[in-house]
Structures are given as C-alpha cells and as structure tokens.
Amino acid sequence: VFDLAFHNGELRAATFGRGVFAFVNPAGPAIAVGLQDNLAFGTVCQGSTHFLTIEVSNVGAADLVITSVQRLMGSAGFKVLPNPATPLSLAAGETIEFTVVYTPTGAAGLEAATIRIITNDPNAPVVDLLATGILGTSKVATAIANSGSFGNVCLGSLADELLTINNTGTCPLSIFNITGSGDFLPPSALAYPLVVNPGTSIDVAIRFQPTAPFGAKAGAITIISNDPAGPHVVPVSGIVPAPKANLIIANMGSFGDVCVGSFADEPLVITNSGRCILSITGIASTSGEFLVPQVLSYPITIGPGDALPVPIRFKPLSFGAKAATIAVTSDDPASPISVNVSGNAPSGKLTVAGSTTFGGVNAGCCADRTLSICNTGECTLDVTSVHFKRRSRRWKLLNNPFPAKLRPGSCLPVVIQYRAGEKCPRPCELIIESDDPLTPVKCIEVLAYTIWDDDCRKGPECCRKEECEDCRKGCCGRHPPCRQGYPCCDDDDDDDDDR
Numbered sequence: 001v002f003d004l005a006f007h008n009g010e011l012r013a014a015t016f017g018r019g020v021f022a023f024v025n026p027a028g029p030a031i032a033v034g035l036q037d038n039l040a041f042g043t044v045c046q047g048s049t050h051f052l053t054i055e056v057s058n059v060g061a062a063d064l065v066i067t068s069v070q071r072l073m074g075s076a077g078f079k080v081l082p083n084p085a086t087p088l089s090l091a092a093g094e095t096i097e098f099t100v101v102y103t104p105t106g107a108a109g110l111e112a113a114t115i116r117i118i119t120n121d122p123n124a125p126v127v128d129l130l131a132t133g134i135l136g137t138s139k140v141a142t143a144i145a146n147s148g149s150f151g152n153v154c155l156g157s158l159a160d161e162l163l164t165i166n167n168t169g170t171c172p173l174s175i176f177n178i179t180g181s182g183d184f185l186p187p188s189a190l191a192y193p194l195v196v197n198p199g200t201s202i203d204v205a206i207r208f209q210p211t212a213p214f215g216a217k218a219g220a221i222t223i224i225s226n227d228p229a230g231p232h233v234v235p236v237s238g239i240v241p242a243p244k245a246n247l248i249i250a251n252m253g254s255f256g257d258v259c260v261g262s263f264a265d266e267p268l269v270i271t272n273s274g275r276c277i278l279s280i281t282g283i284a285s286t287s288g289e290f291l292v293p294q295v296l297s298y299p300i301t302i303g304p305g306d307a308l309p310v311p312i313r314f315k316p317l318s319f320g321a322k323a324a325t326i327a328v329t330s331d332d333p334a335s336p337i338s339v340n341v342s343g344n345a346p347s348g349k350l351t352v353a354g355s356t357t358f359g360g361v362n363a364g365c366c367a368d369r370t371l372s373i374c375n376t377g378e379c380t381l382d383v384t385s386v387h388f389k390r391r392s393r394r395w396k397l398l399n400n401p402f403p404a405k406l407r408p409g410s411c412l413p414v415v416i417q418y419r420a421g422e423k424c425p426r427p428c429e430l431i432i433e434s435d436d437p438l439t440p441v442k443c444i445e446v447l448a449y450t451i452w453d454d455d456c457r458k459g460p461e462c463c464r465k466e467e468c469e470d471c472r473k474g475c476c477g478r479h480p481p482c483r484q485g486y487p488c489c490d491d492d493d494d495d496d497d498d499r
Contacts, residue, residue, distance in 0.1 A: 030060030031121040041102045041133035045171035054098045058090040067118040074113030077105040104135040136170030140232040150208035150238035151273045157305030158209040166201040175225045182219035208238045247339045255314040255343035259379035267309040272302040287324035316345035348381025350436040358448030361420035367485030375406035382435045389429040418448040425449035
C-alpha cells in the first residue's frame, strides 16, 4: 500500500500492481485471529510440554459459527485442546481462546504443523495457521585454565585445576560419569548424574598427582553425558616439577549480574607450583565492592603443588558496571600477582502495559481501564508512587497498590476510572515514580471524552440528575445504555484543581 485516501466517504488503498481496494464494514460474520507468539513455540526439551493460545474474534455484524479448530497436517506433537468444544457460536464483538499444546515427538530440529479453523465467514471460511517448534538438545563445552596444563608439580605433591563444564545447548545436560587417564584424576565424591541447566556451568576439580619420574605428562578427562555428540574429551598435561604459583578464578573474573543488596562469591584459587612453601602475606582489593576474606593472621602457607581457594565476594552498593583488581602479596619473586575481576549491578526496569485511551463514554456512565505496572528488569523495582498529576472528579484510581516493590518479572494492576460528564474533553496525566534510573518519573496521558444523548444536550446537570434518580430506583433502562462501561451516579460535587 502506497497511498490511502477518502473517496465519497469511503477509505481506499492504492497498491503497487494490484489496483485499488476499498475498506468496508462487513455485513455478515467476519473472523479475526490473534496468535500468541505467532504460534512459534521455540525450543522445547524432550519430555516437556508448552502451550500457546489462538484468540478468535468475531469482528463482523452477525454470529460467527466456529465449526472446528484442529491440526490438519504436520507433526503429531502439536494438537488443539478440546476445550472449548466446537462447533460454537460467537456473537458480534465476542472473542474466544483455543489452546495449542506442543510435545516434541521427532528427532532434534524443527517441527511444524498446520492448524485449520473452519467458520461460516463467507470471505474466509477456512483459516490455516502454521505452528512451529524445535526439539532442543544439550551440548557439552569445557574450559580449563592454561589449556589443561597443570604446570610443574613435584613428585609426592599434587595440584588441582577447576574444569568448567558448560551446557551450551538448549536443554538440561546430564553428566553420567567423568573419568581420567594417567596421573590426572577427576573428583571421586561426585553424585551422578550431574545436571547442568542450559547456559549454566559447574566446576569440578581435576587433580594432577604425579607418581612417575620427572618429565612431561599427558592425559585426558572424558565426560560421558547425554550430549548427542557423544563423550567429550579434554586433553590435560603437566610437568614434574612445577615452576610457580598462579591465580585462577572462574569466568575470567566475571561475577555476572548481582543486585544491590545481594552478593555473589567466586573462589580465587592460589596454587603453589614451586619447590618450596609459598607464604601469602596479604590479599587486597582496589574496590570496596569486591571483598577479600578477613584473615586473622598472616602469613598463610601453601605447600609445593598445593592450592588455596580464597572466596572473593562481589557486593555492589550502587547500579552499574564494576571492576577491581585483586592483588596477592607473597614471597614469590613475582609478587604481587593480581587478577582483574568485574561484575554488573542491574536495576529494575519500569514497564507499563495496557491502554489509557477510553474513547467516547456516554454521559452518566463510568468506564474503567486497567494498567499493569511491571518490572521487566533483573532486580527489584521500587515503585514509590502512582498518582494523577492534577486532581479531577472525572478521573479516579479505583485500585492503587503502590508504593510497593516489584520483583523481576512481576506486575501489579492499577485500575483507572473515567466518569463521563464533562462538556469539553481534557486529557489527564498519570505519574509513576520509581527507582528505575532510566525513567525515575514516567508520565502517561489518559484520554476520554463524553458522548451526550438528546436529553443530555439540555444540560449535563439535568442528564446526570435524571439518570442517577432512575438508577437509584432500579430503572436505569429508561435511558440509553452505556455503550462502554456501566451506569454510575456522579455524586462528587468537588471541582477539578484546574477548571
């Protein structure tokens, strides 16, 4: 469509190469379909079941008869739940929801099915919808310091390295066993299976405990899991004896996201790969938001080939990205050695859902709208106030749970009421105040206007008085019904703050 124009009171659309189309109101039933997430179920793991909805509306002028809503062809993993049962009839303006369920049945990859809706809509008697889903899998990815090299370790001593096992797949990873070869040993006290959720990791300590003469050593750590690719092999190596100590911290020192008021701990592993006892004389941080452990007395001694995990705590005091350097002072000639650490303190994020446009409301009627005040951020959002910018007898908050704290992903409803009876429509502004650093004060305009019938044109006071008296006597039907909302009596004689 490249142009829209009114012609003799009719809206017309001009298109490239396909002529001119006129928009008209349907005279009979007309179907409109709303799809949750476009019926794209995304990735679903084996044994799981996901649900999405199809919203069917009658936007025509006569009853819409829905004969059936069911899977026509494609994967049997998709089906339409039998409730509501068909056939059924929708009056003009009515809406109903059907639920599509997806349970993966085939091999890993994309699955699809066609959902067919059959109605009495003369222009669209058959509506075919495409539902898609993907059967997800797990996938092993590993990380180990220094490419699996344990460095120099003396005979009779040992050294541990953390092997990070990450699940880069889309479904939970089950690890059934971890085995080693040669002088490289996996943990012996693990309770299998180990379950790693998608996008997360676990750390296991791999030990190098040489028992043979000096020289280079090589081995492999084998991870047996439900990864379709089969066993995952991690090559490891070491040299006898070891040269020097290192600092090791998971995830390259990144603590990830931590909310203000919370904390996260990561072990900083100090290893002594030298031939003599290593004496630690101090551990310091350049930031008060990255805390080192309180040690009663120094030095702390680490034997040759031993390792000392030191807990480093990230406890943010304000929002934003953070960074620091952890320095370890010892009798190592290379002292001090340091490692960079980082983290982020996200905030809550204010999101408002719902319409604030009421449109026309008959005089003597009230209409309500519900707004959802939501936190789409990663941390708690403190909503301190929800109020109108100016006082008005036409606008009221019927339900206002604020001030309140919203957890991530949670919402609270605010119900706005408009009392129709003003001669000239005036917008009103709803003010939402929170600790969202991007929008600490959010202003939302609410709009409505009053529709006056013939009696009300004699004067709004007369209209309200007659309607309210009839309503109190139980005779509201004597007056034209509310096209939206419900009859209400305007007994509030207070004026607005700004007339």
